[in-house]
Amino acid sequence: MSLLRPDMKMDESFYKVEEIRQLTGNTFSIKLPKARFAFKAGQHISLGIVGGNQSREYSIYSGENDENLEVLVKEVENGYFTPQLRRLKAGRMVEVHGPFGKFGMEPENAKTGKFVFIASGTGIAPFRSIVRTFPDIDYTLIHGVRYSIEAYDSHEYESNRYVVCTSRDNKGTYHGRLTSYLKSCTFAPETQFDLCGNSNMIFEALEILKEKGFDRDQIHCEVYF
């Protein structure tokens, strides 16, 4: 039975945490009920804890039509906000605003385009959202992490479309930095590139792609901190 009086309405931006899904020792996803807003795969939201005074932006990790709204979070050691998120229990309320941002996939492009997604760490989030939303999309996902355990939810991607570059172990598809792998690749001239990750990775990847002759307008970036 609802504790709310019939004339009381829950704030539309409040969501009850359904699950904290631990993916590695310091990375987890927060599963919330289905989004009450329409969003485009690739967009981000701002997330705060009800009663708290801070919020952070996170790319949406779930697909446009999924039953849960989900974000991917890496806990920052000695950080202020992410440890609080990790300690959230099912039933706690969070505040969600959004969606925001122009980064993402237009349905028409998803049908016809050829895409290379380049992500470092939790920068994989928007690409999982895109792949879940457009399962038939023609993509290759290149994911740079330190250890292969950080290949979050890798079973969801077709193995021939997912390249995990591991810099600290040799259990990935490629042992070495993502940018080293990128240098060794050849891509079709019409390829569209979507990059999401820290600014240093994006800067290096941009330089590599420009050296390979791709126009800047073929490359779309979302800096992720």
Add this chain to the structure above:
Amino acid sequence: MSALQIKAEDLSVVKNNNKTVAFKTLGCRLNQYETDALVTDFSQAGYELVDYNAEPDVVIVNTCTVTNQSDQKSRSVISQTARKAKNAVVVVTGCMANNFKQKLESQENITFVVENNRKSSILTLVDAHFSGEIVHPDQLPQDVFRYQPVRKSLHTRSAVKIQDGCDNYCTFCIIPMVRGRATSRPVAEVLESVRMTVENGFKELVITGVNIGRYEDGTVRFEDLLSMILEVPGDFRVRISSLEPDGFGDEFVKLFAHPKLMPHLHLCLQSGSDKTLLRMRRMYDLTQFRRTIKKFRDVYPEFNFTTDVIVGFPGETDEEFEQTMEAVAEFNFSHVHTFKYSVRKGTRAERLENHVAEKIKVARSLSVRELSVKNQISYFASFIGKTQDVLIEKITNGIANGYGQHYIPIRFKASGAQKNTVHSVKLTEIIGDDEDCYLLGEIIA
């Protein structure tokens, strides 16, 4: 009738009120516009507009919070206001009111703190106060476009607000937190506002908002709206307030062939370093910015670009700063509004590493300013011997002041010419530098 004259109906209302109001505005053109719209509201309601030193009954301080310096200025103006106008109703609004609402509400020298989205209803609040009604600002309607077209203004040119808020979330910027999400004013309302502002006698309109390049009403984008505005009948010219360097294409460039659209853009570069631009989470790189500038100058070689630059952004190396200097020189901006980076609480850049020491920021800021002045003199000097159509903004001791099409300040002997009229002026000489730099000319028509 001149835009700045009070119309007969205003005068009759003034007699019925006897209250005086003063305004203080800090920050951007959008704030200036919103103040101008409030001036129109109060003047139509019978309030007399006075200087804030003249013991007004009401003082409205429209604040800014974009940098630390803006906060300091806003605080200082509020304190001065409260000290000088001890018995006045003091209303604090604007972005600082959003950013520091609780703190400002606790100050005894402030009567009301009104957030941006309720700013357009300040007259209702003040009228209620004088009528003895108890109205809290949070009870006012929320509408960022409720402003009526400017009739009585503190300026010769009038802004027309088409958009508010921003979703870009640049890492240094507090504006999305204090202005809210991007929202666009419906096309019909914008066009009606343009028509009425022109009818009110303004000869120059400035299209304004927080991120106007992202205007979107159904299928109508910014350049579509601008095209419609230019087709509104009347004798007026159009300027565009600051613009983000992304999101517009070749059609936008073509629009500048229209005689009503002035050849000047304030295109925000922020940094000439691609690495810094990424850390700022800007939507473009230097190559794309260069391409945009080239598109314009290939068609309009004298096109005037001005810009904003932030120096000392966290992690900015000497090399990255030099890239900014090179970009400022290459793009020949006639003015660079230089900001020393200052931490805005709650932004992502607050938590970035390698914050730059203040003395380095000061030195970098000075370098950009010196280069900006050099650019300015070179750009202004290139107009000597040419003719500009100048809208007279004021006449002091027989000397008319105004701006030509390219937004160059110009002075000339008025020779009977009136304020708020446009005259062809042949430019003869450059005087001064930086903020005081202008071209001297002779009226020819």
